[in-house]
Amino acid sequence: MTYTHAMNERTILKIDPQQDIASQLRKVGITPTQQRVQIAEILFARPRHMSADQVLAVVNRDGPIASKATIYNTLGLFARKGLLREVIVDPSKVFYDSNTAVHHHFFNVDTGELTDIPSDDLILTRMPELPPGTESAGIDVIFRIRSRDAAH
């Protein structure tokens, strides 16, 4: 038995930046406030990996739109609703990934850069039994890489 990806029953949610963001948010049970729409516009314009800090900087680039607390609340809400995936690879911050399709990551420990591995480029064979009384909440595969010239 071979699995090419995580077993994920729930539909993968995706926000289309071409369509009306507000109504798409409403469709997944999120009241589309001004701040949430602005944050969504940044994150869903294309597949991105951003930290809360980066979202805060971009959203407030031309004047104050949203506070720090709102950024954290909104990112947490989007993640809970399945619009974003939290990627934990750097001990100092969480990355929010607007690509919710099944895929894995390269993480360059020198540059802090996080990039996608197309899901076809990696196959997990022989999956372990989950411990009794538990269910899957996602599988993360991270290839930590280093720039070849960097001192180490």
Added chain:
Amino acid sequence: MTYTHAMNERTILKIDPQQDIASQLRKVGITPTQQRVQIAEILFARPRHMSADQVLAVVNRDGPIASKATIYNTLGLFARKGLLREVIVDPSKVFYDSNTAVHHHFFNVDTGELTDIPSDDLILTRMPELPPGTESAGIDVIFRIRSRDAAH
């Protein structure tokens, strides 16, 4: 081509708690101070996953042995020397794993518990090409699990 584990040229270092800890530390180029030996005794007694905070609490259980700064310095030193593996799964803290053999993890997001997956229970097939100019610094596979009864 199938890899059952990360390509790791360097010898896996292991501290045997039955043998003299001090001379084993000296063998890998670490001066065995009192604090370092005490920390090593805790971590290498058996395979463990501990945060800096937990090590601090245990080492100072019966009176002051080491300061917070020394805990962080020592864990970083041991990790750099290959005696410990840093495991990044929880956004709020780093786990130090005294099992340096190739293996992967279950992380229970409800309880914060980190447990080992025996290396035979998981096989990665079809590995991706590393991005040009980079080399591997380790592969992490994390099965995030949830206690089945817990509300989610």
Added chain:
DNA sequence: CATGGTTTTGTACAAAGTCTAGAAAATGCC
């Protein structure tokens, strides 16, 4: 036992993230 590099320590500092109470905005109903 003197010397000087190494290690430890306490404390200050930094950064990520959480919490809170009041202000503002969104919603639902007339």
Added chain:
DNA sequence: GGCATTTTCTAGACTTTGTACAAAACCATG
């Protein structure tokens, strides 16, 4: 559109993990 109710937003204090620093303690070597 008004108006009451509910939800969200805000600024800033606070918590936690981890690092920086400089002084004190330690320890190998002569």
